[in-house]
Amino acid sequence: MREVAVIGVGMNKWGELWEKSLRHVFTEAAILALDDAGVDKIDSMIVGCMSSGLFVGQEHISSLLADYLGQVPVPAARVESACASGGLALRMGWIEVASGLSDVVLVGGVEKMTDVNGNEATYALGTAADQEYECYHGITFPGLFALMARAHMEKYGTTREQLAMVAVKNHDNGSLNPLAQYPFKTCVEAVLSSVMVADPLRILDCSPITDGAAALILCPVDLAKKLKKPIVKITASGMATDTIALSSRREITWIESTYQAAKRAYAMAGKKAEDIDVVEVHDCFTIAEICVMEALGLVEKGKGGKAVEEGLTALQGKIPVNTSGGLKAKGHPVGATGVAQAIEIVKQLREEAGPRQVKGAKVGLTQNMGGSGGSSIVHIFERG
């Protein structure tokens, strides 16, 4: 297998992009990535997108986007693993380059979510849960994560305030990210008094509905060296699955797929959790960040809430988590999220993260998750 490098990243401001269509949002990000890499031709393209069919009534987007990017007849594939579709696209692009099938691969992620109303968006997102054993009984994602939160609070004494502190931290970081959808700061009191969504989760515990795209250019490290580009290597890609239905899991406070994906990634990169300098995790809800930190081995099981309270994961903390603002503040266009996480880590390792820069970061990790943890994808990045 060949070593793989990221040589280009591209992303525009995320938000409610009513004046732009899916293809427009995607091609903007893809062109920025091509420009950043200094290439204009690609050998293949992988796009992560969860549900363009339900959100904008368009399938077959791999060819559509290759066309609008001016890249036909390159092979192009659209991959889906719910909210981990972006992470899966990165993994598939990595395999494409590592295997020698392609040299220059564009990995993109996109979701256009605001062309439908709130009920339709909730329905589309709900398809990432088990239709027959979860959705038919009326539960939606805020409800599933609320169950996880309540259980975590009961079992480990995690407090309502600690959940709020995840949102406060991520909005603090997001306020330093000009591409974030909600770059405002907030405070614990504001989170605790925001609109109730699914007890104990309030609106400021939830990631938003977002339009956005993100793109990366991958190539073999040898080629990257010839192009004289700043090199960030992808030194591991780990993926794992779990039951889609939360009720089928042994422990609803433990995200086994993330644990398994991380275990594989750590082994592949020859790293341990304590070797990681900066982390982007899938904080679709505040409780998710706490559970994921535990499953990644960044903190002990049950200690996620306390770690946030103690500032361990703050920008200046021992292990900064979600320096981009996370899904919470940066936004969560589901198919694009996994790719954008990689962009933040690449920027950190290139020392291009501006006021969010983690000094001397050499090793970074991304964790992208589908549904309530039915799939997880972990990548490890290192400075070339």
Add this chain to the structure above:
Amino acid sequence: MEGIIGYGASIPRNRIKVEEIAKVWGADAPSYKKGLLVEEKSVPSPDQDTITMSVEATKNALKRAGIDPREIGAIYIGSESHPYAVKPSGTVLAEAIGATPEVHTSDFEFACKAGTEGMFVAYGLVKAGLIKYGLGVGADTSQGAPGDALEYTAAAGAAAYLFGREKVVAEVLETYSYTTDTPDFWRREYQYYPQHGGRFTGDPAYFKHITGAAKGIMGKAGLKPADIQYVIFHQPNGKFPLRVGEMLGFAKKQIEPGWLVNKLGNTYSGSSPLGLTATLDISKPGDIVLIVSYGSGAGSDGFVLKVTERINEVRDLAPKTRELLGKNINYLEYGVYAKFRHKIRKAE
């Protein structure tokens, strides 16, 4: 100079509280109250509709203007709840006030700005010298689907304005309209309840058009927010007019006299016109007043008015808007409200 010679309001006495609606739908009332800044809304009685409220508001306007209704040359009712799809509302109003037959009448529809449209055209005809007096009315018994966010605000009310050249209460110094094709809220034929684009009704719709119209008319009139005593914006909920006021540089005290929505709800075509009747009720001679409506689809009409000495003579000749809003209130339970709003259908 041409301007408003009489104004009048009509508000049903029935109210329903946000808590009462939220209770039925299992919704979190404090969240709605905080999110919308609305506590209760008006509800029309079974015998009240756009026409009856227009008649009441117009009679109040006639009391203040003191003119002979037979001299009214044009009557326009703006509403999205005209009782008939085919058959004008304006003819009933014209007949009821004794303005027929020598009068031009038409019904207007442009979501929540149909009222200011009627005012705009009535004023235009007076200014052109084609008619002596013109009447523009904004009235609605607005529809909101049961359980929809709109149900907490969709209310009923009417405001009527008579325009003329003499005994003017408020001179029209400037007018301005700002229109684009922006589908944020709509109701197709044969649909009973409107649909809306959720958050799309905010920035690209309400805020874009109101700021566009407000900046346009202030620029045309050479005015800054500080030159204006009072300002009225369309009030779909409590928050939007306060936020758009802040965006434009107005202080809360300039907005508050016409900000009725927390106790009235959104009276659609009657919304900003009723804000103006309440504002004229407390205005002093010389005050400059700005009104900017908003109608989905989308557009905003603006008027800059200058209140004259005449206000002191006419103010008390008809009920004041805040009196109508605050007195003789009858709170409804949801069941009665559902009956009044024809949400319950009896067997044939």
